[in-house]
Amino acid sequence: MLEFCKGRYRARLARTDDDLRAAQRLRFRCFRAGPGEGMDADRHDALCRHLLVEPVEGGPPVATCRYRIFAASLAGAYAADFYDLSGLSALSGPKLEIGRFCIAPECPDADVLRLAWAALTRVVDAEGVAVLFGCSSFAGTDASPYAEGLSLLAARHLGPQPFLPGRKANENIVLAGIVGDMRKGLVQLPPLLRTYLAMGGWVGDHAVIDRDLGTLHVFTAVEIAKVPPARARLLRMDAA
Secondary structure, three states, X not given: OOOEEEOOEEEEEOOOXXXXXXXXXXXXXXXXXXXXXXXXXXXXXXXXXXXXXEEOOOOOOOEEEEEEEEOOOOOOOOHHHOEEOHHHHOOOXXXXXXXXXXXXXXXXXXXXXXXXXXXXHHHHHHHOOOXXXXXXXXXXXXOHHHHHHHHHHHHHOEOOHHHOOEEOOOOEEEOOOOOOOHHHHHHHOOHHHHHHHHOOOEEEEEEXXXXXXXXXXXXXXXXXXXXXXXXXHHHHHHHX
């Protein structure tokens, strides 16, 4: 069963239209930074399951993400709107796309992120998922504030050549360069991307400028069989 509690928070799947709208409102705040009660919604929402992390005592969700499992072709994935994923499709086993992963800015509690990943770990184990994938977003469309971080990705974290996504979007930035300050580069990476990399994840060789969300993002994948054993044990302990 996916619904479970840890400490002050509960993880569960959206069950109603109101649940989905609550997730879309949080996404609007995190990704579009708009005033009021706007909603971030697109055609992929109807095809995905939506995970919510919420306070046990009640209130709106403090974290959310959506996910979808693919058995074969990745043509309908959100990431496929921006990247040619034919190479990744060659990897065997079910693939789990994770998207719109966000945490309310006023809720930096580490337990929220741990609970979200614990819930996703349950999905991975229940469905026999072999690969996690998605788009890891940087705020804004200007790559210059992230020069060290993007160079670090190019130098240390590119994926295997046969599986790298091809170029599909109109605006992309090739990941290249020499890493100057590694510590500075790590700080420039979004927290979610750092989590993927800690699980042994890898990125594609280019970033895409997303004018709709006002972000730039890199394709990110984690091969479950290559997650470091110590990290896998911690994830499954949290999911127990």
